[in-house]
Amino acid sequence: MNDLTHQLAPFDFTGLDQEFLLGMHRRMLQAREFEEQLYYLFLSRTMPGTMHQATGQEAVAVGVVSALLADDYVTSTHRGHAHCVAKGVALDAMMAEMFAKRTGSCKGMGGSMHLCDFSRGMLGAFGIVGAGIPIAAGAALSARVRGTQQVAVSFFGDGATNEGIFHETLNMASLWKLPALFVIENNQYALSMSVQESSALPNLAARAAAYAIPGEQVDGNNVVAVYRAARAAADRARRGEGPTVLECITYRFRGHARFEASGYRDPAEVEAWKRLDPILRLAEALQAEGLATSAELEQIEAEVRAELEAAIAFAEASPDAEAGDYLQYITAETAHV
Amino acid sequence: MNDLTHQLAPFDFTGLDQEFLLGMHRRMLQAREFEEQLYYLFLSRTMPGTMHQATGQEAVAVGVVSALLADDYVTSTHRGHAHCVAKGVALDAMMAEMFAKRTGSCKGMGGSMHLCDFSRGMLGAFGIVGAGIPIAAGAALSARVRGTQQVAVSFFGDGATNEGIFHETLNMASLWKLPALFVIENNQYALSMSVQESSALPNLAARAAAYAIPGEQVDGNNVVAVYRAARAAADRARRGEGPTVLECITYRFRGHARFEASGYRDPAEVEAWKRLDPILRLAEALQAEGLATSAELEQIEAEVRAELEAAIAFAEASPDAEAGDYLQYITAETAHV
């Protein structure tokens, strides 16, 4: 299965309360709005750096992270805004980082591709494809050594599964039964390369079998299906039964980065996927089940839009990171030697 | 299957003529004798560098290479003597290289871990575990571009399958249907680490499935079984049907390197495997089938021993590689720029 347009998972709300569901809806909206606002900011003025949007993929980040606890760990990618939002990184600080402000999550030193918030267990977006995979496994190993119940999640794309580090890490994670969750965000393309063009076995979850790890494909545009799969995997990891590979089938609505035109994609394909917008799908299901009214949903949307306007205002009002700021962040002062 | 002592492939000689079979026997003896002579040389005098013996694994090298043509390519490992012997590299030049002589295959610049002979398609042993894997794939790609019928074989150990480069290369080789053969010499250990300790899925051939490549386990101490599997894979590759992974189950009789004591192995295990000596097994089968008399086999042994004595004499009589020799080999002179 790679083409969701043919097989969708139904929404199963059993045992999930309204507040939790609306919370996931709100998180997805925050991620969407964060990136859409940025899209127009990049269009309308000179913003520093670049950005990669996860528009259309929000259910993966939100569904998985909703299955985690506050002190669990996450590593992310160049397309990492949604993961940060889901992990609860402050929108103000994230937006300020995009503006290279001192109030940014990384003090303006990291930018979009390096967003992180250690206080939230968000160990970082990585600009090197695949680099976050062993780092999440290392966080899982550390939890094991410290004897905590924490799990570590690594998000990465379909393209990242062709990096050797994916293979090396899965083998060790399985050997050592590390409490780790490897989430493949299969959005069908690695820049211009389709999964079929870059992976000899397009079923990426199946690669997990080479390491005796359970691998599962999930409707990545159904936040509830993603949540349930991630929850099962996280529980399994906490029980000491080892890692799981979750392949979330999804699609990016926008270009690879900023205004990249994605001429390599069939417009009809893009349109078909846009009809599977994970936010709309949840909204419809919630209304169908009587768990939310359109008025309530519009209310949430309005609140989120206001949050983002506030975040942009915060960023604009914040002081720029200055010339010499970096000097204090190169090496850690080591008191005790 | 990892423990051959329980399941051996019978010898099937159908369609193989005596000369071919005795030729494989001779090659195995040459490889064995080459390394055993070296073992005693290292004991009895100060030899330069180190060496890794494939004693007990000769059927893998000889069986696979016997399925190749002269202009096919091979890449090898730190444990590469047998691959070179099988590919027809001159014993004199190989021995001279071990002695760091100017007459050595690499002019004394490479040593045991870098033996190669480009005139024989032997692209080199590599001291970096896994490094030869993509290089063989590159030779296969080059054959494809040049439109030849050549195939490229990469030999590597069970431990090498845990290097990311193994995974990256298999994926590309399968995507591009490269005429390549990936031969895992599963001798049960990577230095002190057993396959079970280092690979989450001890069935290494099964890893091929992650790249839609056929993977097969073979009795690696049965040179005929290895030959047949390799022949089928090479034919398949020449037909343009893509790469094959061959996991040859075998065992090293000696330590990891030189006199390494292998205290991590159960002596009973070592003894059990020694009873499966690939050279003795072929010899017995040949005699049982009336394809050779013990007298004929002793005759071959005597000839091989004489060849090796001659090789050692050649090496001893050759001039040492001298201080400044390396200067001419650092960079290639480029005439045409």
Added chain:
Amino acid sequence: MSDLATRELSMMEAIREAIVQEMRCDPRVILLGEDVGKFGGAFHVTHDLLEEFGPRRVWDTPISEAGFMGIGVGAALTGMRPIVELQYADFIFCAMDQVVNEAAKLRLMSGGQASVPLVIRAPQGATGRGAQHSQSVEAWFMHTPGMKVVLPSNPYDAKGLLTSALRDDNPVLFLEHKLLYGSASPGGGTAKSDPAIGRLGRVVPEESYTIPLGKADIKRAGKHVTVVATAVMVHRALVVADQLANEGIEVEVIDPRTLAPLDTDTILSSLRRTHRAVVVSEDTRRAGVGAELVAVMMEGGFDDLDAPVLRVCAADTPIPFAPAAQDHVIPNESDILAAIRRVLE
């Protein structure tokens, strides 16, 4: 563009032209890399090559740098002349073993049997994308015996040097500064252009030509101080040279063009005339390009020196994201000017 004598190309176009011309006349030249085919390359350098040369010559790879670098090495060992493109130079570390332990060592290890005519192309330089997309990597490979390292500062040199690299029998790292491309970035927007970048080498002959590897070029003659600079820093040094000319100070600007082999003769003979020197490089300072250039002048020009040779390099830090901080890390005209004034004191 009708008048060829004055035909102007961007560096991106000049690099592409060298590749196309070599691919047309030498069937051994093939191309491997991420998005180099259908997409035409992250910086559009290889656009339309797949169409012209087909999938046997132009290979769109998965994201497997170590793997396809090794495939390039294996193809080079067996008669091909592969060009391996890395999307950003920072990613060469993912393939470092194949470059340092295999490509660069195979000739020596094989006693001269192997030749590895492999050209690794990689865009580098700080352009506001943060620490993992901004590095200048030349020093690591100057320190890798067996490798040649090329770093052009303009379209004319880039075409001639790349043609030579493609005909060389050794592994060559060909580094392309993003600010010099004059082409679009994968984000779609064009890379922030730099005011300092002048018209140097814009005019590029259409016919194929070579510039020898290991030959520096004096971009501006002068007798008071020698400035050795690479890539974008050549342009910044020329801006400073113009300013100082008004004061009657004549700066000689030397572009080594290749860092390995390094043309020490041109540098030392300039020093014999000027007796003062500054070296300018975008890589980080410690054990970098600047250190080697200083050491070369110490050993070969000590008696000529009337002042210490100063280094103007990037600060020893990963490249920060914030524009003000990045600009503080990367050498600019005033850094160069200050260093020149100090050595002239």
Added chain:
Amino acid sequence: MSDLATRELSMMEAIREAIVQEMRCDPRVILLGEDVGKFGGAFHVTHDLLEEFGPRRVWDTPISEAGFMGIGVGAALTGMRPIVELQYADFIFCAMDQVVNEAAKLRLMSGGQASVPLVIRAPQGATGRGAQHSQSVEAWFMHTPGMKVVLPSNPYDAKGLLTSALRDDNPVLFLEHKLLYGSASPGGGTAKSDPAIGRLGRVVPEESYTIPLGKADIKRAGKHVTVVATAVMVHRALVVADQLANEGIEVEVIDPRTLAPLDTDTILSSLRRTHRAVVVSEDTRRAGVGAELVAVMMEGGFDDLDAPVLRVCAADTPIPFAPAAQDHVIPNESDILAAIRRVLE
């Protein structure tokens, strides 16, 4: 060994003792690497640690350098103080991305949130095993901002420096020269010992102690010429110093001990007294350790210099197998002596 004041250890034993003592007092210190547990390490440095500390502290890894280096980084980010052992320093190139792009950059990229208290231990140096098991890799990491690089020359320094490295909050590359171990090699035979290696630092206190990173040590005081040397080259320089003493020439031998940070003060103040210097390093010459040391003296000691500072380094080549050729590539006493005589002319 009864009298502790004169207790002697090999460098292998001294390194092991530093690890054991830190692991006993700090549960965050864990060990990962190939054959480090059951087997006790390729050079036996970690023997019996698995028995004492168990499989939660001592992790025998598969042959997956990039992967377990990244695991070390992730563990370091989340409260551990991992020691990652590489079997030979040459293999660090397989893990280069995790070292250069992640470990060294994370603190800056995170705006100071991350600390990466990771110690990478790797044996290096030419001992007759051919080009892929002989390299000295320090220069690549001196050129990696965010990394610290330690290169001890004797057991006493090794124990104190490693203890400091294990308490440092930054990634530290701790390089161990195989000829200095005085221990067996994976081949079983003991590594060829070097006649030049004297008794320097053999006496090692049993109690734990630290030697600050970034502090050089004057191994021999002298007033006529400064020799800056590392690892085995310290011993060779001392042999030469003994010889020259008979001629009344007093050589000052400085061991930087850490290359990043580099103790430039000790080097420059020595230069102010001697006015002449030679730098000796086993890494290859171009853009290597020697180049940085020369540049430091050019910038900070130019007016003190009565002669050019000379580099004595490995030739710019992969290390050849043949003993005569390897010995020609690696600096020896006569190379050092010749350089000293030249700067004294």
